[in-house]
Amino acid sequence: MEDNLLYREGYIERIKPFIGKHIIKILTGQRRVGKSYMLKLIIEEVKKSEHTHVIYIDKEREQFSGINDHAQLYDYVKSSLSPEKNNYVFIDEIQEISEFQRCLRSLLNEELCDIYCTGSNANILSGELATLLAGRYVAFTIHSLSYTEFLHFNKTEDSNENLERYLTIGGMPYQRHIGTDPAVVFEYLKNVYASILLKDVVSRENIRNVSLLENLVAFLADNTGSLFSAQNISKYLKAQQIHIPVQTVINYLKALTNAYCIHKTQRADIQGLKIFEIGEKYYFEDLGIRNCIRGFQFRSDVGKLIENAVYMQLLRSGYQVYTGKDGEREIDFIGEKDGERIYVQACYLLSDEKTVQREFGNLMAIEDNYPKYVVTLDPFSPQSTYKGIRQLHLREFLKQYDF
Secondary structure, eight states, rough: OTTOOOOHHHHHHGGGGGGTTSEEEEEOOOOOSHHHHHHEEEEHHTSSSSEEEEEETTTSSGGTTTOOOOHHHHHHHHHHOOOOOOOEEESSGGGGGGGHHHHHHHHTTTTEEEEEESSSSGGGSTTHHEEEEESSEEEEEOOOOOOOHHHTTTTOOHHHHHHHHHHOOOOOTTTTHHOHHHHHHHHHHHHHHHHIIIIIIIITTSSOOOHHHHHHHHHHHTTTTTBBBBHHHHHHHHHOOOOOOHHHHHHHHHHHTTTEEEEEEEEEEEETTTTEEEEEEEEEOHHHHHHHOOOHHHHHHHHHEEEHHHHHHHHTTTTTEEEEETTTTTEEEEEEEEEEEEEEEEOOOSSHHHHHHHHHEEEEEHOOOOOOOOOOESSSSSSEETTTTEEHHHHHHHHHOOO
């Protein structure tokens, strides 16, 4: 174990109530966002109790290459148990083990150990797992670093300069080992992105046309936060001499979301949150990966980066996020959590009266008393109000809604 583990308090506090409970804990999320790191943090937590015995299986290590199916996993765990201690089993990248859910069900029913797993594909939470272990597991999605975590990991201070750096290189945790030079970080992120595509998309979803997949991801990077449908994407790419059938677009988008590389948000009517079947937006899990896919200019892309950052922060804070529609008006984000709502408009600068009227006016038309924000990079005021609606600088929003 590392001697200098940095505490990710928000996740640990969510997981703590389930430590030692008779339920499987599953950590999911994009590759390299820190799921293995979280397992180590949990191990440190359980070691605070006496009579603790930890069994750790990392499927990315050669040491465990012989564990390929549920029977081999079961035999290994059973042979490693301590009869005199409280046993905790940690399995990293469990989707690499065939029919792993059968082993987990048996271990759980026999009450032999407290079980924790990680996985880099959303499919592990569906299908047979849901059937065999319905009501017997709890899932936690681990995300790339929030802005405050980014500052903590890189031992730096909150500033506009560091916010711009965060929007540029993103928040993959391994940055703390290689620094924050964009050229160095992007070289690392290109390899992470290639690994995600190869291991968690192409191989796992049996993608045949990798070139088309890469073109689709490039399109999503260029159009982050734009409203469109699979049919519109297919038509646009066709106009660029890239022919992808609509069903293939749908399949590839699903594969990318299953790998947590991108996230889909649907349009919903503000009155009752009725979901519209047509029209959706896509955002990247990590801005650094989004930026390294295509050559980007910060000033020309900043509006997309702000919107993506706001969306991801709402997800980290536990909100179910939608794109709002109220008649002809569009609301960037509706967040729902514990029966409460939040409305957020995100833009670069309130540069003229027309922009002010658009961003604040859309929120003013909503007839309820839930919090409403306009999030910008305007330098003149970190926090102000306009006709009762709060304007927040992005830095303040990211800190205020951090877990």
